């Protein structure tokens with residue numbers, strides 16, 4: 001019998017998805033869709049012209065949030081991602097565009113179906129809670 005010190009750490013969602021490269025691939029697919037598909041024109045319009053910083057920031061946030069390295073959180077002590085959105089004019093349609101694009105990105109990158117479904121559900125709830133009007 002192995003003692004606790006030898007037991008392997010539980011696999012995180014970050015590990016299951018395939019680590020930092022795959023999280024970045026999901027984020028890049030998400031912003032590529034937002035940038036090119038007219039279905040997300042309103043969502044695109046409230047983002048800065050250059051999405052490069054967001055490609056790094058969202059990937060960093062998701063990496064820590066999914067149980068991977070927490071550099072994004074360490075660099076922003078006390079920052080709450082939900083609070084960051086409170087000053088944004090987010091209505092139900094914008095929340096829907098966000099979750100729709102992210103749902104497609106998860107599929108495009110080939111995140112395993114059960115994991116993709118679980119993430120879609122959580123993102124749907126978070127986005128609903130970010131609706132400010």
Ligand code: HEM
Pocket residue numbers: 043046047048049054057058061081084085088090094095096098099123126127128130131
């Ligand atoms: C409800 C729909 C959402 C809308 C309309 C929205 C919109 C935005 C906008 C306009 C920005 C600033 C972008 C810029 O400066 O160019 C932003 C930043 C960000 N959003 Fe969202 N967002 C939504 C949902 C989410 C969700 C569900 C998450 C996390 C799972 C998320 C994570 C982030 C992160 C990490 C940042 C970057 C913060 C920073 O680096 O300062 N957003 N969002």
